[in-house]
Amino acid sequence: CASRNPRWARDYHTVQMPKEVRKARYFSRREKLSAPELLSAIISRRDYYTDAWWMVAVATTPDAPYSLEQLQDGLRHPVFPLYLGRKSHPLALPLAPLLLEGNASDTLRNAYQQYQDHFRKLKVSLPKLQDECWWEGEHDGLVASKILRRRDVPLNRQQWLFGERTVNQGPWLSKEEPCTSQE
Structure with a gap:
């Protein structure tokens, strides 16, 4: 589930590429960059949600390599910094993993209420979900x-x-x- 009206942040990324040479075939990135006189820069654009939030539910399976408790602990204490796409886009809110039981619809409703209460205490208003x-x-x-x-x-x-x-x-x-x- 995602928020209804997200705002976007735009990020630009420059990449070196060779100018087009007819009949030239490159078999690796190293070959593409081997002639510096042919290199030029291109700009790619990426868009990221900035004020969106997601509620993610995970169910356990019999052959799962990790338990739900291990996943919860990993989200509470990540080994590496968490970010969206690139390190310049870190998470804006802390993760708040919950362990809940029940059918999917009731569990999502229960989690949504708990998240609203949790972030209200932090004085953060969450946008309404889709x-x-x-x-x-x-x-x-x-x-x-x-x-x-x-x-x-x-x-x-x-x-x-x-x-x-x-x-x-x-x-x-x-x-x-x-x-x-x-x-």
């Missing part, structure tokens, strides 16, 4: 309104082959209907 979330697999309480196919599972790095995975998209916070009975 009504939609994305997940893999089947989870009680979550019903997909869209099914997306992503071809991003690495199968063979040498041949640059990727397999497909399925991502579900749907509402995470079901709105409760008002009671209309006389009882």
